[in-house]
Amino acid sequence: xxxxxxERKNVPGEGGETHQRGDGPALTTSxxxxxxxxxxxxRVGARGPALLEDFHFREKIFHFDHERIPERVVHARGYxxxxxxxxxxxxxxxxxxxxxxxxxxRVPAFVRFSTVAGNKGSVDLARDVxxxxxxxxxxxxxxxxxxxxxxxxxxxDAMKFPDLIHSVxxxxxxxxxxxxxxxxxxxxxxxxxxxxxxMVMWTMSDRAIPRSFRFMEGFxxxxxxxxxxxxxSQFVKFHWKPKQGxxxxxxxxxxxxNGADPDFHRRDLWTAIQNGDYPEWExxxxxxxxxxxxxFPFDVLDATKLIxxxxxxxxxxxxxxxxRMVDNFFAETEQVAFCTQNIVPGIDFTNDPLLQGRNFSYLxxxxxxLGGPNFTHIPINAPKCPFHHFQQDGHxxxxxxxxxxxxxxxxxxxxxxxxxxxxxxxxxxxxVDGEKRKVRGELFADHYSxxxxxxxxxxxxxxxxxxxxxxxxxxxxETPAIRERLVAHLPNIDKDLAxxxxxxxxxxxxxxxxxxxxTPVEGxxxxxxxxxxxx
Ligand code: HEM
Numbered sequence: 001x002x003x004x005x006x007e008r009k010n011v012p013g014e015g016g017e018t019h020q021r022g023d024g025p026a027l028t029t030s031x032x033x034x035x036x037x038x039x040x041x042x043r044v045g046a047r048g049p050a051l052l053e054d055f056h057f058r059e060k061i062f063h064f065d066h067e068r069i070p071e072r073v074v075h076a077r078g079y080x081x082x083x084x085x086x087x088x089x090x091x092x093x094x095x096x097x098x099x100x101x102x103x104x105x106r107v108p109a110f111v112r113f114s115t116v117a118g119n120k121g122s123v124d125l126a127r128d129v130x131x132x133x134x135x136x137x138x139x140x141x142x143x144x145x146x147x148x149x150x151x152x153x154x155x156x157d158a159m160k161f162p163d164l165i166h167s168v169x170x171x172x173x174x175x176x177x178x179x180x181x182x183x184x185x186x187x188x189x190x191x192x193x194x195x196x197x198x199m200v201m202w203t204m205s206d207r208a209i210p211r212s213f214r215f216m217e218g219f220x221x222x223x224x225x226x227x228x229x230x231x232x233s234q235f236v237k238f239h240w241k242p243k244q245g246x247x248x249x250x251x252x253x254x255x256x257x258n259g260a261d262p263d264f265h266r267r268d269l270w271t272a273i274q275n276g277d278y279p280e281w282e283x284x285x286x287x288x289x290x291x292x293x294x295x296f297p298f299d300v301l302d303a304t305k306l307i308x309x310x311x312x313x314x315x316x317x318x319x320x321x322x323x324r325m326v327d328n329f330f331a332e333t334e335q336v337a338f339c340t341q342n343i344v345p346g347i348d349f350t351n352d353p354l355l356q357g358r359n360f361s362y363l364x365x366x367x368x369x370l371g372g373p374n375f376t377h378i379p380i381n382a383p384k385c386p387f388h389h390f391q392q393d394g395h396x397x398x399x400x401x402x403x404x405x406x407x408x409x410x411x412x413x414x415x416x417x418x419x420x421x422x423x424x425x426x427x428x429x430x431x432v433d434g435e436k437r438k439v440r441g442e443l444f445a446d447h448y449s450x451x452x453x454x455x456x457x458x459x460x461x462x463x464x465x466x467x468x469x470x471x472x473x474x475x476x477x478e479t480p481a482i483r484e485r486l487v488a489h490l491p492n493i494d495k496d497l498a499x500x501x502x503x504x505x506x507x508x509x510x511x512x513x514x515x516x517x518x519t520p521v522e523g524x525x526x527x528x529x530x531x532x533x534x535x
Contacts, residue, residue: 078114080333083322097346124265132218151219158357206248212268215247225348239284284314299443388417471504
């Protein structure tokens with residue numbers, strides 16, 4: 001009968017679908033129950049209502065419904081790869097970090113490159129800072145260098161970070177613009193923030209439109225400390241130098257690439273690594289002691305400043321090679337959690353107020369983004385060395401304490417791990433003294449000298465690119481007062497630049513320059529180039 005024919009259509013493989021039976025394992029539910037039919041819901045009769053008892057259907061849809069997690073609040077769009085880091089120098093005279101006790105020591109590494117402002121699905125060639133986050137799985141735990149491809153930052157204090165990021169992301173009413181800085185809100189904020197001017201020069205330069213991740217430098221940005229086994233400490237800045245060289249595209253190319261292939265940077269890294277063309281970076285350090293730091297006209301705790309390479313040359317101490325793509329993008333690249341506070345014995349923080357704020361922010365945001373306190377149980381975040389602690393429970397706990405003891409001290413013979421004052425991480429016992437206050441130190445007050453040094457270190461063509469980038473960006477700003485307020489910073493950086501930009505924007509004249517707090521700070525040696533830029 002015709003009824004029979006209709007019912008027979010519910011038999012797998014006879015309802016019009018093409019079933020290709022391979023040699024793969026049997027499909028099961030997540031409870032391991034073999035699935036007989038993955039195409040049709042259980043229902044009454046040929047056309048009847050679906051039955052709630054179809055546990056396979058419910059599990060499949062339920063799981064799909066929960067696939068999304070919050071994207072990162074910044075650096076949402078990123079791309080990661082595995083590799084290794086090798087120490088090419090014995091640095092035991094500078095740090096007790098196990099990794100640097102012997103030349104040739106190797107540890108596994110995971111790196112995630114990213115844009116900052118755009119959402120997870122945004123284009124790769126946006127004019128933006130690029131994240132350069134490195135996780136080194138050392139024998140003393142995970143050491144993360146969570147850096148960018150620009151050696152300085154927009155702001156000096158983490159207190160300002162939510163405002164900076166709100167201003168650069170889409171406006172709350174209109175939800176545009178996305179993933180670019182051509183933006184009234186961004187330029188409004190920046191024009192009110194003289195400390196951002198150095199970083200603005202870098203973001204308007206070709207550095208902000210890299211040809212691919214493989215042709216970028218990376219920087220730890222903050223000043224950190226190296227500490228020896230004897231407790232001696234020096235300051236350090238970290239640099240990643242690409243063996244491939246440093247290359248950018250020009251803006252017209254970026255615009256075309258974004259239209260034709262928004263995944264251009266992803267595809268480049270994937271293809272290079274799949275072809276065995278493994279990208280490599282050298283790790284460089286600039287090391288200087290506290291007394292030398294005091295001779296700079298700026299504060300080494302100010303993340304809007306770099307240490308000129310003429311003053312402290314970069315010493316190459318290691319190499320980072322990326323040689324394996326992820327097996328699963330979500331499991332690894334999306335769930336990886338970098339954090340500035342992940343440091344190993346022999347490395348320490350400084351009192352940089354941006355760094356100290358970051359140390360709180362990453363762990364906090366990741367607890368939300370990754371659904372609770374146990375995200376170190378996810379393989380990409382787990383240390384590759386033995387680890388033992390008394391943390392327990394919480395959502396998705398995979399490694400609870402074994403046995404009776406889950407506290408310390410305890411008197412049980414098998415009482416579990418104990419702190420080790422010799423091998424454990426010790427903070428450098430820096431002397432600190434002073435009143436509690438919200439006022440920044442005087443040496444944080446010069447916002448233009450290094451912006452000027454950056455600008456004049458560029459070639460003529462590169463300077464033209466900076467000027468035309470500022471003109472392009474500001475020409476998208478609808479509010480004339482914001483344009484003028486930003487242009488009024490430029491005479492403090494370079495008079496020709498100010499004139500070019502004013503002309504490009506059709507202003508009648510260069511607006512009167514803002515009064516700099518103190519420019520230059522007394523004692524600054526203006527150097528006419530920064531060799532940091534000469535790659
Ligand atoms: C994410 C770098 C300043 C909060 C990131 C990432 C990088 C980075 C590379 C992406 C990590 C990844 O690939 O998963 C930097 C640098 C900074 C800076 C170099 C300045 C020197 C700040 C500040 C804050 C902050 C001041 C907050 C106070 C965050 C947050 C994330 C993030 C919340 C998302 C983390 C996640 O969801 O896993 N940052 N950042 N950053 N950053 Fe920063």
